Amino acid sequence: MTTYPPTPEFAADAIAQPGIYEQANQDPQAYWAEQARTRLHWDKEFTEVLDFSDAPTARWFGDGELNAAYNALDRHVEAGHGDRVAIYFEGEPGDSRAYTYKDLLAEVSKAANAFTELGVVQGDRVAVYLPLIPEAIITMLACARLGAIHSVVFGGFSADALRSRVDDGEAKLLITADGSWRRGKPSMLKPAVDEALSAEGHTVETVLVVRRNGEDINWVEGRDRWWHDVVDPASDQHTYQPFNAENPLFVLYTSGTTGKPKGILHTTGGYLTQGVTTFVHSFDIHPEKDVYWCTADVGWITGHSYVAYAPLVAGATQVIYEGTPDTPHRGRWWEIVQKYGVTVLYTAPTAIRTFMKWGEQIPAEYDLSTLRVLGTVGEAINPEAWRWYRDVIGAGTCPIVDTWWQTETGAHMIVPLPGIVATKPGSAQRAVPGINVDVVDEFGEPLEPENPGLLVVREPWPAMARTIWGDHERFKQTYWSRFDGMYFAGDGAKRDEDGDIWLLGRVDDVMNVSGHRLSTTEIESALVAHPLVAEAAVVGAADATTGEAVVAFVIVGEDTGGLDTAAASEELRQHVAKEIGAIARPRNVLIVPELPKTRSGKIMRRLLKDVAEGRDVGETTTLADASVMDEIAAAMQQQ
Numbered sequence: 001m002t003t004y005p006p007t008p009e010f011a012a013d014a015i016a017q018p019g020i021y022e023q024a025n026q027d028p029q030a031y032w033a034e035q036a037r038t039r040l041h042w043d044k045e046f047t048e049v050l051d052f053s054d055a056p057t058a059r060w061f062g063d064g065e066l067n068a069a070y071n072a073l074d075r076h077v078e079a080g081h082g083d084r085v086a087i088y089f090e091g092e093p094g095d096s097r098a099y100t101y102k103d104l105l106a107e108v109s110k111a112a113n114a115f116t117e118l119g120v121v122q123g124d125r126v127a128v129y130l131p132l133i134p135e136a137i138i139t140m141l142a143c144a145r146l147g148a149i150h151s152v153v154f155g156g157f158s159a160d161a162l163r164s165r166v167d168d169g170e171a172k173l174l175i176t177a178d179g180s181w182r183r184g185k186p187s188m189l190k191p192a193v194d195e196a197l198s199a200e201g202h203t204v205e206t207v208l209v210v211r212r213n214g215e216d217i218n219w220v221e222g223r224d225r226w227w228h229d230v231v232d233p234a235s236d237q238h239t240y241q242p243f244n245a246e247n248p249l250f251v252l253y254t255s256g257t258t259g260k261p262k263g264i265l266h267t268t269g270g271y272l273t274q275g276v277t278t279f280v281h282s283f284d285i286h287p288e289k290d291v292y293w294c295t296a297d298v299g300w301i302t303g304h305s306y307v308a309y310a311p312l313v314a315g316a317t318q319v320i321y322e323g324t325p326d327t328p329h330r331g332r333w334w335e336i337v338q339k340y341g342v343t344v345l346y347t348a349p350t351a352i353r354t355f356m357k358w359g360e361q362i363p364a365e366y367d368l369s370t371l372r373v374l375g376t377v378g379e380a381i382n383p384e385a386w387r388w389y390r391d392v393i394g395a396g397t398c399p400i401v402d403t404w405w406q407t408e409t410g411a412h413m414i415v416p417l418p419g420i421v422a423t424k425p426g427s428a429q430r431a432v433p434g435i436n437v438d439v440v441d442e443f444g445e446p447l448e449p450e451n452p453g454l455l456v457v458r459e460p461w462p463a464m465a466r467t468i469w470g471d472h473e474r475f476k477q478t479y480w481s482r483f484d485g486m487y488f489a490g491d492g493a494k495r496d497e498d499g500d501i502w503l504l505g506r507v508d509d510v511m512n513v514s515g516h517r518l519s520t521t522e523i524e525s526a527l528v529a530h531p532l533v534a535e536a537a538v539v540g541a542a543d544a545t546t547g548e549a550v551v552a553f554v555i556v557g558e559d560t561g562g563l564d565t566a567a568a569s570e571e572l573r574q575h576v577a578k579e580i581g582a583i584a585r586p587r588n589v590l591i592v593p594e595l596p597k598t599r600s601g602k603i604m605r606r607l608l609k610d611v612a613e614g615r616d617v618g619e620t621t622t623l624a625d626a627s628v629m630d631e632i633a634a635a636m637q638q639q
C-alpha cells in the first residue's frame with residue numbers, strides 16, 4: 001500500500017518527534033504528569049498522578065488545583081501574548097470580529113461577574129443553547145472560571161431535546177440567542193427555549209439572551225434578560241478561584257444504545273492535559289504562527305475540546321464560522337481559509353464528500369497555499385475522500401490527520417502524528433503516545449492482524465469521562481462491563497500487518513450520520529409516540545455523502561387519519577425532526593405491513609439494512625415468518 005511520509009521539512013520542524021512514542025509508553029503516567037506540569041498552570045501542584053482504586057472512576061492529578069479559564073486566557077496575557085488574536089469570528093452574513101487574548105479575558109471576566117450576580121456558584125449547571133458565535137465560548141469559559149458546569153445543547157436540537165437535557169442536569173441558568181442565520185435566512189433559537197420551558201417543573205431561573213439576528217422574539221418578564229444588559233456593563237476584572245483537578249468542567253449529552261441520551265461528565269485537570277497535548281501534537285501547532293480552524297459546532301465534543309478549550313489553553317489563534325459552507329456561495333470555506341491564512345483545518349469526512357460533489361474547480365479559485373495540516377474526525381474517512389482532501393485542498397503535500405476519539409474519551413486517542421507517521425488513506429493508525437488501545441475478540445483476547453474485532457482501551461487515560469450524570473451504574477454497564485478492566489468503545493476495528501488500526505464503524509445501535517451520533521432506539525421511540533405508528537424499526541443505511549442515513553420502517557395503525565402513504569411518510573419524517581432535531585430526520589420512512597422478527601420476537605435489523613441499502617436480502621431462516629421480507633420488498637417497490 002502506498003503510504004505518505006511527511007516531507008523532510010515538515011518532519012524536521014514538527015513538535016512531536018519520533019522518540020515520543022517510546023518515551024511516553026515506557027511510563028505513561030510519568031509522561032502525562034510531565035505534560036500536565038509543563039502545559040498547564042497549577043495553583044497547587046499535584047503530587048498524585050492517577051488513582052484508579054475506585055475503578056472505573058479515575059482521579060488524575062487528584063490533589064492538584066487549577067482554573068481552566070486562567071489556563072486558557074490570563075496566563076497568556078501575563079506572558080506577554082495579550083495582543084495575539086485568540087478568535088477570528090466570521091458570521092454567516094459576512095460580519096466579522098477579532099478577539100485578542102486580552103479582549104477575550106475581559107469578556108470572560110464580565111460574563112463571570114454577571115453570572116455570579118445571577119446567582120451562579122461552583123457546581124451549578126448552566127445550559128447553553130447558542131449558535132457558533134463568540135458568546136458561546138465566552139459562556140463556557142466564564143462557567144469554568146466559576147467552577148460551574150456547562151451543559152451545551154446543540155442549537156439544531158428541538159425544544160423537547162433541550163428540555164430533557166435541562167431537566168436531567170437541573171440547570172439554573174440558560175443562555176441562548178434570539179437566533180442566528182442559516183443559508184441567508186434567520187434561524188431562530190429563542191422560540192424553542194420558550195417552548196421548552198412552557199411546561200412547569202423546570203429549574204431554570206434566568207434565561208440570558210444574546211442579540212444576534214435582531215428578529216422579534218417573545219419575552220418572559222422576570223425570567224428573560226438580555227446579555228447586553230447584564231454582561232456588557234459588568235466589570236472586566238474578575239479574580240478567579242482555583243479548583244480541584246477533579247472539579248467537573250462540563251456535561252455533554254450524547255446518544256447511546258437506549259432512547260435516553262447520556263450526560264457525559266468531564267472534569268478539569270486530566271481533560272485539559274490530554275486536550276492540549278493532543279492538540280499540539282496531532283496538528284503540529286506552533287501557537288505563534290499557526291491559524292487553526294476547526295469547523296465543528298460547540299454543541300459537539302469536538303467543539304468543546306478542540307474549539308473552546310485546547311486551542312486557547314495552547315495560546316493559539318483560531319477561526320470560528322457561524323454559517324453553512326454554501327452561503328452565500330459554495331466557495332465560502334475556501335474564501336475563509338484565504339482571508340485568514342488558515343494553516344490547520346480540522347473538519348469531517350461528510351463535509352469533504354460534499355465538496356467533492358461540488359467539484360474541485362471551486363476550491364481552485366482560492367489561495368489555499370497557507371494550509372499545512374488537514375485533520376478529520378467523526379467517522380472513518382474513505383480513501384477516495386482522503387486523497388481528494390490531500391490533493392485538492394492540501395496541494396498533494398499536507399499530512400491528513402485522521403483522529404479517532406469519542407465524547408467519552410474527551411480527547412484524541414488514535415491519530416497518525418503528522419511529523420512522524422507515514423499516513424495511509426482510511427486508517428487512523430496509531431494510539432496517541434501514552435494511550436493503550438487494542439483490538440480484541442468477543443472474549444477480550446488480542447486478535448491477529450486483519451481480523452476484525454472490537455476496539456478497547458486497556459489503561460485509564462487523563463481525559464476519560466468520569467461518569468454519566470446522575471447514572472453511574474449506566475456508566476459502568478455501558479463501558480466497563482463488557483470486558484474486565486478494559487474500556488469498551490462500541491466501535492469495530494482491525495489491525496493491519498503493520499499494526500496500524502482501521503476503524504470499522506459502530507457495533508451497537510448507534511448510527512453515524514454526517515459524523516453525528518444518533519441512536520436507533522431514540523428515533524424509534526419518537527416514531528412510536530406518533531398516533532399513526534403502531535411499530536417502528538430504524539436502521540442506518542450507507543449513504544454516499546452523510547456516511548449513514550436514517551431509514552425507518554413503520555407499521556401504521558388502523559386509523560391513518562385520511563393520509564395516503566406518501567403524506568404519512570412525510571408527516572413522520574417531520575415528526576422526528578420536531579421531536580429530536582433536523583439531524584435525526586429520516587431520509588426515508590417506509591410504510592410496511594410487517595417487520596421481520598425472529599421467533600423470540602427480536603427485530604432483525606440486519607435484513608432491514610439489506611433492504612435499505614438495496615441489496616438482496618440475506619439469510620432469512622431465523623425469521624418467524626419468512627414471507628414478511630417479500631411483503632416489505634413489495635412495499636418498497638411501490639414507494
Ligand code: WTA
Pocket residue numbers: 254300301302376377378379380381402403404405406407408428489490491503505506512515516517
Ligand atoms: C466515530 C466524535 C472512525 C466512532 C469525536 C466513535 C470515528 C464515534 C472517528 C464518536 C474516526 C469518530 N474514524 N470513526 N476518525 N471519529 N468516529 O462521541 O464510531 O460524537 O465511536 O465523538 O464517532 O462520536 P462522538
